[in-house]
Amino acid sequence: MQQNTELKINQLLVGNEKKTALLTLHGYIDSNTSIALKDKLLSLGGEIHRFVLDFSGIEYVSSAGWGVILARIKENREKGGDIVFAKMMKNVYSIYELLELNKVIKYFADAEEGLRYFGSLPSPSVVEVQKVKATEEKIEEPPKRFTIEGAICSLVNKNPLLNSSQIKKILQGPPYAFKHLNIFKVYFTLRRMGLHTREKRLYFAWQEAKKQIKG
Amino acid sequence: MMKIKVDRLAIFDNIYIIMDKIEFTLHGSFYPHNEIRNFVAEVCKRLGYNSKTVYEIKTATDEAFTNVVQHAHKHKEGKIKIKLVSDPKKITISVKDWGEPFKATSLKSRSPHDLVHTKKEGGLGVLLMARLMDRIRYVRRKTHNELIMVKYRKEKTNATKH
Numbered sequence: 001m002q003q004n005t006e007l008k009i010n011q012l013l014v015g016n017e018k019k020t021a022l023l024t025l026h027g028y029i030d031s032n033t034s035i036a037l038k039d040k041l042l043s044l045g046g047e048i049h050r051f052v053l054d055f056s057g058i059e060y061v062s063s064a065g066w067g068v069i070l071a072r073i074k075e076n077r078e079k080g081g082d083i084v085f086a087k088m089m090k091n092v093y094s095i096y097e098l099l100e101l102n103k104v105i106k107y108f109a110d111a112e113e114g115l116r117y118f119g120s121l122p123s124p125s126v127v128e129v130q131k132v133k134a135t136e137e138k139i140e141e142p143p144k145r146f147t148i149e150g151a152i153c154s155l156v157n158k159n160p161l162l163n164s165s166q167i168k169k170i171l172q173g174p175p176y177a178f179k180h181l182n183i184f185k186v187y188f189t190l191r192r193m194g195l196h197t198r199e200k201r202l203y204f205a206w207q208e209a210k211k212q213i214k215g
Numbered sequence: 216m217m218k219i220k221v222d223r224l225a226i227f228d229n230i231y232i233i234m235d236k237i238e239f240t241l242h243g244s245f246y247p248h249n250e251i252r253n254f255v256a257e258v259c260k261r262l263g264y265n266s267k268t269v270y271e272i273k274t275a276t277d278e279a280f281t282n283v284v285q286h287a288h289k290h291k292e293g294k295i296k297i298k299l300v301s302d303p304k305k306i307t308i309s310v311k312d313w314g315e316p317f318k319a320t321s322l323k324s325r326s327p328h329d330l331v332h333t334k335k336e337g338g339l340g341v342l343l344m345a346r347l348m349d350r351i352r353y354v355r356r357k358t359h360n361e362l363i364m365v366k367y368r369k370e371k372t373n374a375t376k377h
Binding site: 006028030031032060062063064066067071072073074075091094095098099100101103104105200 | 222248249252266267270272274277281284285288326328330331332333334335338339340342343346347
């Protein structure tokens, strides 16, 4: 059988205990490529029941594509989950409305909103509070000896919205003074720590904030 | 192997008639859905239809083609002929096959709610074609099936003159 290379599915597990799957789709979903999507939903379906399907890279969906998703919804809802859509191209969205799928499947403007619907991302108000706290607090003087990982944890905890370039600049300057730090070192360290995307840093900061509230 | 034959392109003042026959001999389970969609879309674009209408026509053609592959040919090798005929008022798409006859009732049209409750995947194609095209007719002749779909032009033509 022809390989379904015309549909790419990028998978990211997020949220509490990684129970929400963000599937970012690229290409088209027709009677040939829908098999790959069906296989992905089935393979994750044992553990995961909350799916956000990001359609931003999808140029075409046939009835086979819609059917594969619709057939999986009831099962996920019965287990307390759901399948939601995010960010469709105009033509794809017009078919979603034409088939009245908007009465059956929720749609969000982007993947972050879909993840928030499942409670898998901190709400904007939590992020805003953290940003305000980060600007108000003075930079603490770090202990004289510390590791890059420790410094990154501290920075991400204070401001999870910093990207790797911004983290590098802060670590190179006073008081951290990692003068020979380059962007690759920062990126691979973040990756090793599981903090290489904004979502993961937000989740990390949220977990730390929860611990502080409970503690 | 897919063969595309362009028989004739004739222009009469503002009437554009395109006689394109796309003949496919299907091998095994290889069905060039994407190539057919892109070809139909390209023809409709050159005929001056807007992008929304082009998308609707290419979707309906893909659905018709998929039905032939699944129901008339049962995913086996077979011959399918797709013809597009255009005039100033409309485009007519005919999908002809020499496969098994099928009853129109056997192609059930299901709503999205039905699919959610029954957990079945098929049935949206017929609904989609009916909503996208202005007219649909299925004809069973002695040796072949033919599905004829019509989409009326709603916008002024911006067709490319050859």
